[in-house]
Amino acid sequence: MAHAGPGGGIRFPPEFVRFVELFNSRLYWESHEALEALWRRCKSPFYKGLIIYASAFVHAQRGNPRGVRKQLTKAKRYLYPYRPRYMGLDIDCIAERLEACLAIVSAADPPEGEPLAAAVRYHLLHLSPAGVRGDEPELSGNL
Numbered sequence: 001m002a003h004a005g006p007g008g009g010i011r012f013p014p015e016f017v018r019f020v021e022l023f024n025s026r027l028y029w030e031s032h033e034a035l036e037a038l039w040r041r042c043k044s045p046f047y048k049g050l051i052i053y054a055s056a057f058v059h060a061q062r063g064n065p066r067g068v069r070k071q072l073t074k075a076k077r078y079l080y081p082y083r084p085r086y087m088g089l090d091i092d093c094i095a096e097r098l099e100a101c102l103a104i105v106s107a108a109d110p111p112e113g114e115p116l117a118a119a120v121r122y123h124l125l126h127l128s129p130a131g132v133r134g135d136e137p138e139l140s141g142n143l
Helices: 014-024 028-042 045-061 065-082 091-105 114-119
Strands: none
Touching (some): 028 045, 045 065, 045 091, 045 114
């Protein structure tokens, strides 16, 4: 559960913060693992969407365009309802990147292997208190 930190700032769940740090380090499998236990406890659809999103980049690193496409399509269903922002993340920005990656892997002849990992470029997730809506049950512990 998160609560106000020193000075009234938002304190995000440590597993969520760790997810963002690992994702931004291109450690997608590890980021998925960092958030999974928290998701299993609270069953947040938002956390599930982030886990699926990270797994798409695991498939990209492995050069598997079909896996990327499948995971990104699932991630859309989970993450898009949280637009424009949620839990300190710019979901619109994630959606733009997701669509760009989906277009690459949905092409008639998508890249495979290492060229796929280069083509499906990740972006940094920026965790900001300004991106908190205020109605997130993940922050209030009301899941």
